[in-house]
Amino acid sequence: MSKGIIYTPRIRKSPFFEETIKDGATNFTTYNHMTMPVGYTTPEQEYNSLINDVTLWDVAGERQVEVVGEDAAKFVQYLTPRNLSTFKDSFCRYAFLTDENGGIINDPLILKFNDQKFWLSIADSDVIYWCKGVALSGNFKVKISEPEACPVSLQGPKSKDLMAKVTNNDPKVMDLKYYQFVETNLFGLDLIVARSGWSNQFGYEIYILREEDGGALWRNLMDAGKEFKIVPSCPNQIDRIEAGMISHLGDTTLNDNPLELNLPKFCDLDQEADFVGKEALKKIRDEGIKKQFTGFKISGKKIGYNMASIPVLDKNGSRSGYITSGIYSPNFGCNIGLGYVNIDLIHSEEIYSAQHDEEQREVEIVPLPFSSRLEKMK
Amino acid sequence: MSKGIIYTPRIRKSPFFEETIKDGATNFTTYNHMTMPVGYTTPEQEYNSLINDVTLWDVAGERQVEVVGEDAAKFVQYLTPRNLSTFKDSFCRYAFLTDENGGIINDPLILKFNDQKFWLSIADSDVIYWCKGVALSGNFKVKISEPEACPVSLQGPKSKDLMAKVTNNDPKVMDLKYYQFVETNLFGLDLIVARSGWSNQFGYEIYILREEDGGALWRNLMDAGKEFKIVPSCPNQIDRIEAGMISHLGDTTLNDNPLELNLPKFCDLDQEADFVGKEALKKIRDEGIKKQFTGFKISGKKIGYNMASIPVLDKNGSRSGYITSGIYSPNFGCNIGLGYVNIDLIHSEEIYSAQHDEEQREVEIVPLPFSSRLEKMK
CATH class of the missing domain: 2.40.30.110 (Aminomethyltransferase beta-barrel domains)
Structure with a gap:
């Protein structure tokens, strides 16, 4: 069976793959060497469900790069021009990673568990190599790995009703602030639930911790979501472009730098902490983008x-x-x-x-x- | 038009893309964030052309990571357990790149221009991030970039006849030894021709230096090859598995190490030079794989x-x-x-x-x- 991608051993199967096929995924792309569905019906139909109801996306390709160790906080700060000095435990932050020239390596959502443990929930490039290479300098006591953990994205205004139903109104989940996350258990599965997602709508990203849990999570959410008109869907390009959200490698590459994006919140060149590309970006600022x-x-x-x-x-x-x-x-x-x-x-x-x-x-x-x-x- | 891949801005078009479409490519994969055709007719038909005649492959996705600078030779040696002390100018070598645990990052063909300039012609993973990260240690005077250069692969026993025709029997090309390369000009295009390729047959890899030259190279080779029954084709899995050749990410990952591959030529742990993963691999050797x-x-x-x-x-x-x-x-x-x-x-x-x-x-x-x-x- 070919659904628009050649299933070579080189391309990893998403843990949600079989369920998305059952639910009618008609085409796939690859993302961090993993399958990712990019269509079930039409982008317009999925857009309508996203802005009116609730949609479930297989975004397992957004791999996690785990940084643990006594210098984890210092290391993660060293990777990004974003000032992380006020970054609280159990919150996420969107940040650019920059190379020695200030060029953009990736734009992960960073999950901070505590000062000794972070996940970088990454866009489509091998951030694990970058982190391992940077760590080779020996200046940081960190261990870097890719856990099995990966998210589905539950996006749309009715995602909150669905979450209320499946958590039985658990305040731990229902009171989550924007970009806050919590470790919890749903459907008998250990999960992380974050109020985040690559859309302009209300939503959650729900991370399985073990690949074998993928099928059960997908099926339970789809079943529970019927009354809210849930549809299987995928990152919606209409919605994200309307919101001006960046797609890394599409909109940003090593040839672009954060100063060019006009998002000052994500690029604090005057912070005390050092980070890769700081001198290069200061020079670019002084000379003008x-x-x-x-x-x-x-x-x-x-x-x-x-x-x-x-x-x-x-x-x-x-x-x-x-x-x-x-x-x-x-x-x-x-x-x-x-x-x-x-x-x-x-x-x-x-x-x-x-x-x-x-x-x-x-x-x-x-x-x-x-x-x-x-x-x-x- | 969809031919089995979603054409998002995130996926780069190969410089040969338009010509491969004209020649009937029916399906694509992605490789280093770039389109790569993976089928025109059937793997069996393409295999027959490969072992009997000549085939032309769009392998532009095998990106080049260029390492230049006074420490380039030392840096490239630091990336691999292969002993490069006898590596001659204008030759290629196949080598594994290893991380701090001895895990396999990639298995590029390395092209040595001279002690100050190398290309890593890479398999499907972001080696440029790894190299940039390793170089951040500051111990090497090198510059790392991805030039536009990329290869087509001309594989099969009649590739030599075709090359004789298009070079007018130029000894510079015709006398190339296995894994030797030369900078030359064909069809009015500046190219690099190497006697290499991911097949078990006689063949060449021909690198364009500028993306805009892709169409002309492809078309000229296809036209000149008619009398040798050339067919557009792609890396042939039948031939490479028969030859026991490795597909990185399919057969090797960060969880595998070169000692497990039983290819002693590519892993000299007792060489004088240091390289990433040396201590880890020695420990693995001592404890037994x-x-x-x-x-x-x-x-x-x-x-x-x-x-x-x-x-x-x-x-x-x-x-x-x-x-x-x-x-x-x-x-x-x-x-x-x-x-x-x-x-x-x-x-x-x-x-x-x-x-x-x-x-x-x-x-x-x-x-x-x-x-x-x-x-x-x-």
């Missing part, structure tokens, strides 16, 4: 989500930027994109152009979040 | 190549090893596999069993190479 991450409004027929770095040209045909992710937005009623523009054009209100799907399109630069401007244009 | 890589003969109906770690059981039902790659071999006329057995069973002539494709199969342990024993059994 060359390009900046932004939103785009794109004219013409509906855009499908696809592989591209689409050049954005000014009226003289000069390359002014490029689109890294684009899609049709039902919410804003137009095509939107994420990408980069030359820094001196960041406030430009010119009409640019882009060639895509054999169509010449008009492109406007829209500051993020999209809602600040596009909603007024409706 | 627990499992060893081997071949298997497998009974029953033909096995297709697929995702699996298939347990091998003894007659009491105890797990004695596992199959990491299996396939039907036209050459040996039976199913064969690669994998690991408990070290004390390595010379066992017992009949073991494995459950696969709803069939109970008999499994025999066959030392590698397969030809040493299976050909006698025909």
Whole structure:
């Protein structure tokens, strides 16, 4: 059986794989060398379920890199420009990892158990190699490994009702603040439940600790979710682009740095702690960034989500930027994109152009979040 | 258009992608975050062309990690247990990279330009992160990057005739020894031609230096190869398993070490030079390895190549090893596999069993190479 991916031994099976096949997954991608479903029905149908009801995603490919040891806190801080000095136990933080040039290695959600134990819940690149390499310097007493643990994502406004049902209104879970997590047991399985997820909706990420628990967790959530119209789904590109959320390797690479993303909260160059890339990023700050991450409004027929770095040209045909992710937005009623523009054009209100799907399109630069401007244009 | 992979911006397009689509690629995998075709006709048809004629593979996903700088030679030696002290300029060497525990990070083909410049032509894992992390220690004056350079593979007995035609019998290319490479120009393109490739047949790997040259190289080789019955193809699992060649992440992972592979040439623990994992591997050697890589003969109906770690059981039902790659071999006329057995069973002539494709199969342990024993059994 081929469902759009070749099942070579090199590609690991997600612990939820068999259940997602039963539930009608029609296509897969690979993520951290593991299968990840990327479609059951259509992105639009799944989007509607996500914003109105509740959806369950197999995101086991978001592997965990576990850092334990007496220097774990110092080590994790050394990996990121984000200032972690106020990072509390049992909370998550989103952070960029940077290389010696300030380039982006990954953008994990970091789970802090305590000062001696962290998980990096990673995007699609081998962060374990990076961490092991950095640790070789010998300056940190840490052990780095990849546990079996991996999440499903339960996203959508009715995820809270579903969680109330399956936990019997357990306050330990129901009182979780945004980005807080708790170790618990549901359906007889040891799990971690976090109020997090790669969507703009209310939701949870639920981590199994042992791969063999994957099938049971998936099936129990799908069964309990029927009354809330749960559907099997996958990371929804419409929703995340509308929210301006980054997809690493799509929107960010080693050639991009956190300063270009215009998210000052995630890049504190003046903090006391040292981190990889600090000097390089200070130099970039002093010299001024060359390009900046932004939103785009794109004219013409509906855009499908696809592989591209689409050049954005000014009226003289000069390359002014490029689109890294684009899609049709039902919410804003137009095509939107994420990408980069030359820094001196960041406030430009010119009409640019882009060639895509054999169509010449008009492109406007829209500051993020999209809602600040596009909603007024409706 | 979907041909078995979702074209998200996160997945890079191979520079040969458009040409492989034109030539009928029907399915793709991802390799180092890049598309790689894995089928045009059937594995058997492609195998026949590979062993009789000539085949052209898009293996751009085998990215290059470039190491340059005054300590490049010392740095590359530090990455691998293979003794590189006699490594000559303009030659390639296959080597394992090991982590601090002796676990396998990757198994690149290393190209040595000179003491200050190397390429690691890598299997499917982010070696660039590992190298950058190791270099952070500050003990090496090196710069690490991923150039645009990437190979096609031209494999099969008639590859030499084709190369004679397109180089007009240039001795610089025609006199290349096994694993030697040369910088040259063909079809007006700057290229590197190496006598190497992931097959058991005569062949070349030809590297473009700029992504934009991909289409022209592919098309020129396909056109010139018509008289030699060239077919577009892909890394052939039948041929490589018959040859006992390793597929990293399929057959080897961080949980396996080079000593278990029984390839002493690639693991010199007594060399003078230091390398990552040396102490760990010495300890493993002293304590004795627990499992060893081997071949298997497998009974029953033909096995297709697929995702699996298939347990091998003894007659009491105890797990004695596992199959990491299996396939039907036209050459040996039976199913064969690669994998690991408990070290004390390595010379066992017992009949073991494995459950696969709803069939109970008999499994025999066959030392590698397969030809040493299976050909006698025909």
